[in-house]
Amino acid sequence: MRMAWADFWALIAILNGEATEESCHRLAEEPSRRPVSDVVGFAERMPRRSTARTRRSSAPCPWST
Template sequence: MTWADFWTLIDTLNGEADEASCRRLAEELRNRPVPEIIGFADRHAEALYRLDQEKFGVLPVVNMTDRIGSPSPQSADHFLYTRCAVVAAGRAAWEDVFFDVDKFVPFTSTQYDGEWLLHVPGQAYELATGQAWDRSTRYCFETFSNKDGWPHLQN
């Protein structure tokens, strides 16, 4: 799947990865050949992997503080869901954050949660084939998997 095709599909989310929009995207994907569903999963994983960088991951959660009033850091899961929200916002938003870290900041708010987007490839695959998704993608999208994005973690 080309990046252009991937972003066209992402546009069906209308900028939000809520349950309804992600279900709509899975329904759209189910009508495509299985290699395209797999290609979507690979592009999605790569988009998340590229965002897996310290400069984004160390940003605190917007409008959230701990008990003593210090900014609350993102957990690994929150950072993954935030990255999904950035992808769901579309190509322009995704590209913009690489050039201006401040454009990533609003997505750390708890009002943005892109977790549903993680389930789209599996849902689409199951709808298309009747079988459970049991595949790995070329890129791991879990937080801290992009070693180049977290240079201080390298040994």
């Protein structure tokens, strides 16, 4: 089952509009306290980005490496 969009965006709000190392760690920590189905649902909602775009970010989130 996919994560509801409202739940997905609530997690994304943890970033406060910036993908800093600190905010990405907070974002990675939150789903780790949830059931595996929520983690999978969150991952399914994440947009797929090209490797080149990911490498340009100054502080990539843990799942982008």
